[in-house]
Amino acid sequence: MPVLPEMSSMHSRFSQGMDGFTGGVSNGMSGAAATHGASGQIDSLLGDLTASDxxxxxxxNKITMLKNDLDFNVALNKFIGKAGDNAKSLVGQ
Structure with missing residues (x-):
């Protein structure tokens, strides 16, 4: 049995109060770290989106360039074919 029971209970209550305070501080710190980490992830994702864009x-641009080349080749082949047809008709074949 403690000599001064009131002092013992007061110390116990004070310790409980400090636990709540320090718990809040440590939770706040880990919350801040989590927020910072999430912010970094968001920045990374936005960077990835920009890079993928x-x-x-x-x-x-590459597809458009290839399509233009293909269209040119098709037009050139039609022109060459038409020129060949015209040459055949001039020769009389």
Missing amino acids: EDQKRMN
Whole structure:
């Protein structure tokens, strides 16, 4: 049995109060770290989106260039074919 029971209970209550305070501080710190980590992840995702957007534009430009080359080749082949047909008709074949 403690000599001064009131002092013992007061110390116990004070310790409980400090546990709540320090718990709040540590939770706040881990919450801040989590928020900072999430912010970093969001920044990373946005960076990835920007990079993929640039890649998409580059790919679209390449596809457009290839399509234009193909269209040119098709038109050239038609022209050559038509020229061949005209030459045949001039020769009389």
